[in-house]
Amino acid sequence: xxxxxxxxxxxxxxxxxxxxxxxxxxxxxxVYLFWYVQYPNQGLQLLLKYLSGSTLVESINGxxxxxxxxxxxxxxxKPSVHISDTAEYFCAVSDGNNNDMRFGAGTxxxxxx
Amino acid sequence: DGGITQSPKYLFRKEGQNVTLSCEQNLNHDAMYWYRQxxxxxxRLIYYSQIVNDFQKxxxxxxxxxxxxxxxSFPLTVTSAQKNPTAFYLCASSGRTxxxxxxxxxxxxxxxxx
Numbered sequence: 001x002x003x004x005x006x007x008x009x010x011x012x013x014x015x016x017x018x019x020x021x022x023x024x025x026x027x028x029x030x031v032y033l034f035w036y037v038q039y040p041n042q043g044l045q046l047l048l049k050y051l052s053g054s055t056l057v058e059s060i061n062g063x064x065x066x067x068x069x070x071x072x073x074x075x076x077x078k079p080s081v082h083i084s085d086t087a088e089y090f091c092a093v094s095d096g097n098n099n100d101m102r103f104g105a106g107t108x109x110x111x112x113x
Numbered sequence: 114d115g116g117i118t119q120s121p122k123y124l125f126r127k128e129g130q131n132v133t134l135s136c137e138q139n140l141n142h143d144a145m146y147w148y149r150q151x152x153x154x155x156x157r158l159i160y161y162s163q164i165v166n167d168f169q170k171x172x173x174x175x176x177x178x179x180x181x182x183x184x185x186s187f188p189l190t191v192t193s194a195q196k197n198p199t200a201f202y203l204c205a206s207s208g209r210t211x212x213x214x215x216x217x218x219x220x221x222x223x224x225x226x227x
Contacts, residue, residue, distance in 0.1 A: 004155075009153065034215075036218075041220075041221070041223075042220055042221065043117075043119075043203055043205075043218035043219050043220045043221050044156075044203065044205075044218040045218070046215050046216075046217070049215065090155060090156070098144060098146070098161075098207050098214060098216055099144075099146075099158070099161050099163075099169070099171075101158075101216065103155040103156040104155055105153055105154055105155040106153070106155055
């Protein structure tokens with residue numbers, strides 16, 4: 001079975017600064033990787049996903065993540081954050097069976113003015 | 114608008130009472146899921162259903178029950194046997210259970226036991 005570790009529970013950053021939210025996974029099979037964002041008192045929204053092909057995936061709001069198989073990582077990055085990016089971010093891994101999707105514990109990103 | 118509707122958003126329950134959380138989706142998805150979210154622990158799978166009239170236990174099914182009589186609906190009952198039911202509950206669905214299909218989430222329901 002796969003598992004996910006999000007290395008930082010909280011990441012405070014100033015507006016317009018770059019940010020990286022770290023995610024490592026473990027799995028014995030090929031994986032699919034996801035980042036979800038959760039705003040306060042709301043459900044999770046898909047931010048981006050890696051299924052196959054290019055290891056660099058991007059979202060429409062400037063986030064990107066790179067699948068690194070050798071380091072078993074899928075870190076999320078944004079070169080310049082906005083106040084509105086303040087939220088909790090969850091990394092998830094699946095072996096293709098959604099019933100076995102595993103979520104990390106989440107990273108709370110706080111963007112300060 | 115297509116989506117997943119959970120109700121109620123906030124629910125208070127006395128100890129010893131059962132309570133049912135509603136989840137309806139109009140995405141024509143076959144698979145539906147219930148997750149529990151606790152601070153600092155991420156999401157844990159309670160139950161899932163791949164097709165109508167079939168459902169399976171997830172990692173933390175004890176003290177919960179579900180039904181899947183219709184494709185659109187997957188209600189979750191939190192029974193009095195659930196020892197620590199206060200949590201945020203998320204319903205989700207996906208188009209297929211095959212590889213890489215995105216799971217879509219509802220807005221969640223807060224359950225507080227008083």
